[in-house]
Amino acid sequence: MKNRITHFKTYPLENTKFVHPVKITYNQNGKDKAWEAVRSFDSVAVLLYHEEFDSFLLVKQFRPPVYLNDESQTFTYELCAGIVDKNASLEVIVQEEIDEECGYKVELNAISKITSFYTNVGVSGAKQHLYYAVINESMNIHTGGGIHDEEIELYFLKVQEAKSFIFDESKAKTPGLMFSFYWFFEHKRLS
Template sequence: MDKINKISILKEPNFVKPIEITYTHKGVQRIWEAVVTHDSVAILLWHKEKDSFVIVKQLRPPIFNANPSDGYMHELCAGIVDKEISKIEIAREEVLEECGFDVPLKKMQRVTSFYTSVGISGAKQTLYYAQIDESMKLNDGGGLMEEDIEVIYLSTSKAREFLFDESYQKTPGMMMAFYWFFENIKN
């Protein structure tokens, strides 16, 4: 049975750094607790032959902690910016690692960037779009060994309904990406 076994305070974190920000706003000194995190990339994948979005369903321990009955999130393929290569190259690597598709860089389109978790971290996510097909598939994806990622094909015709179906836990970045797709790629 899946469960949270223990929650501890991090003494030497690898990916996040808790900080206290002291600042002055409108002449009043204030304090804010925050977390320094990595920026990230996310990729909206649309499979032309299947007329489907390729998304991932992934166990997210903070969600599992908040909702012990279901810690899985439906998300775009994504990853943190933690290497000395360009964001688009990181995006390409994440697509291969998580979803199994090898997308040439020239086939990836930068859509926009936005800040996430603004109340606690202010990390910036850059969104890319790629149209894929079976000729690009090299493996089944699934992520790294320590990840629990399921690749899902969500038909374009069901995506609008999926957006507002609260029985699926999902990220706002994915919701925004679907809106972008329907406005700009497939009306």
């Protein structure tokens, strides 16, 4: 995937939709303190293991905040994921994200919870709920790629390459992705 990024600019945030910057003041042990934070939605993410390809199905997409800090990173490698912004169970949101981003139809009973954790605790403190599902080509219903103006590319990573992928610093990736690989090797495959 090649991304050509041009006319990249930053502006102050006003009337935000997904994140809300705030200044927090508080007193801790008798000392007044202040902190800057972002109020944001919780999220779901799912490690997809493709049993016929013996691969993980990841998504690649452009993330402006990553590019803002490192212009060499025109996309990131991530788990299929989405924000929790609707009145539905977390598993239903996971199911919808797998369909929208990756093009696979996964039944609810085939989606299992791994754990949940707080992401970027110094800034947003949002919670991510991590899941696992097995897919195969009989479940493929379309090409994926996201909805609306999302530009998501699917990326199959062979399981035997995952451990070295974790430590490849040239690839921008999320901590949840790396943690999920460790979980897989601890709980699903001993190697």
